[in-house]
Amino acid sequence: MPPMLRLPNRQPFMEIAADYPKAFSLRKGLRLKGVKRSEPGYALAVRGSTCSVEYATTSDLMRALGQWLAHPGKSGSQTPPLAFRGLMIDSSRNAVIKPEVLRMILRRLALFGYNAVCLYTEDTYEVDGHPEMGYLRGKCTQKELRELDAYAAKLGIEMLPCIQTLGHMEQILSHPNYRKFRDDDHILNIKMPETYQFIEALIDSAAKPYRSRRIHLGLDETWGLSRGRAFVPNTPIDPRNDYLDHLQKLMGICRARGLKPMMWGDIVIGMSGTQAFSEDQAAKLPKDMKMVFWNYYQPDPEYYRNTIRQYRKMGFEPMVAPGLWSWGRLWASQYVTDVSAKPFMAVAREEGISEALMTMWGDDGHETPFAANYPAVAQFADDCWWAKPRIEETKALVEAVCGTEFGAYTLPGRLDHYPGRENESIQARANISKSMLWDDPLLGIFAKHYAGTRLGPHIQVLSDLIAKAARRASPSDRPLFAYAGSLAQVLVLKADLHNAAREAYLKKDIKGLREISKKIPQVVRCMRKLLKAHSALWLEERKPFGLEALQIRYGGQLVRLAEMKDRIDGFLQGKTTSIMELEEKPIKLWPDPIRVSGSYGRVATISTIR
DSSP: OOOOEEOOSSTTHHHHHHHOTTTEESSSSEEEEEEEOSSSSEEEEEETTEEEEEESSHHHHHHHHHHHHHSTTOOEEEOOSOSEEEEEEEOSSSOOBOHHHHHHHHHHHHHHTOOEEEEEOSSOBOOTTOTTTTTTTTOBOHHHHHHHHHHHHHTTOEEEEEOOSSSSOHHHHTSGGGGGGBSSSSSBOTTSHHHHHHHHHHHHHHHTTOSOOEEEOOOOOOTTTTSSTTOOTTOOOOHHHHHHHHHHHHHHHHHHHTOEEEEEOHHHHTOSSSOOOOHHHHHTSOTTSEEEEEOSSOOOHHHHHHHHHHHHHTTOOOEEEOEESOTTSSSOOHHHHHHHHHHHHHHHHHTTOOEEEEEEOOTTTOOSOGGGGHHHHHHHHHHHHOSSOOHHHHHHHHHHHHSSOHHHHHGGGGGGSOTTOHHHHHHHTOOHHHHHHHSOTTTOTTGGGGTTOOOHHHHHHHHHHHHHHHHHSOGGGHHHHHHHHHHHHHHHHHTTHHHHHHHHHHTTOHHHHHHHHHHHHHHHHHHHHHHHHHHHHHHHHBOSTTHHHHHHHHHHHHHHHHHHHHHHHHHHTTSOSOOHHHHSOOOOSSSSGGGOOSOOSOOSOOTTOO
């Protein structure tokens, strides 16, 4: 039997002991003796009936406990190359995690070795005097955030606000009372004094629940700045100057409040399709603004190295921010994450970067469950803690902390891999499972791109593997794998449905069309099962707001499947003489199915998608 470790009878150790009763106890086992030291990191040593842990911060102590979980009874030490090890969780793209679930997540993050967390909230936080902020969106209340901040602090995790103060404001700007603040549909009009009164309210309410003085102001992807309502006809403009003026005003607001702001740096360096700041403009940037260098796409290490040096040339020591590929897809992709995040973090360590923030976005409905992200979350922590990370260590940490094998978590991500072209799929950031799921079954907009190839048998192999992995998963992950298994079963049946129907129709294969008609109710039953599993998992992890957007997508599929059956049956019964959707000559809108990005397919109205 592995030795147990006796933890202090106080929070947060009491909950950690309850989470891992085979490894920790409050009454028996080796006594934990904590010894503070000045050097970062920890040193763990077992001596007789005592486990001594020298540590600099609470986060270092928690990382030591995580390593004990992965390697019980084993002495060891670590000195992290990076001092700031943060995770940004998107809480604006349709999903806000329940506070009680986030507490459990925070415990796991602490054991991984994180010491910072921020919730990305565009409009989904309570702002004094602005009740429309987060209305029917599951916004985080001041009370929730204050309690989470206090809880995180006990785990050695600094929580900080992460908001927007220029672009990505489309949700609140869609409300009638806020249209007056528009430059365009998603950018604030910075030519109006009233806008800055609103921004001050945003900043004050964002900072209020947290003890941290850091604040992330966003400011990324501000395409169209000063070209909408702020534009003065016949007046030449340089949006970079307006952006710079805005930064200086924001810096003044933050300095007056004792806040230490940071921002996404893409506009400054010209990464988002805009022109980089000139040397004169860069010289005027406020140097007490922390620049966050984000990129989720580049496999080339030299790109990261050159861009870090570009920031440094401008006078900034950047925080780096890789991306965990959980957005725009049905399951997180460890494979795609590795393409960019691993070289990014390797260069960051080589260049002596001390701060890193892993970003976990949820664009296009936040369909991916949070728990599907644990392998990449743990791997980023190891990228911050090890000079030379080893996948074996990360796998051991994931299984010890989460209770499910690393490979089981990553397996459903293979549903996005086109058979025989896995490496290409990684480079292309393919998400074909999403495209297959939401593709209109009768129109087959996406399906036509792989006509002649049967994907069902390939997916069936993965479905069987997912079923086996589900049986080995932690009991707490059963809802997670119920969703993964149901998704695979739907794709087995639906992936080839349109192409088989069109082929049979064009060949006048009446028997084949009858088989398709008989198959559609089975697809519908599996789709309903998937809807139920996805909804149950959503409500387990998240507030209910936002679920309606996904249910509308499912509803659209169910209606269109019923329509497909009616149309085929009508043709078979002689009520109609043609099925026009199956007659139209296909046009491949993309040169290759693995190059499709996002969910493509006409479904029921999805105007509520955030």
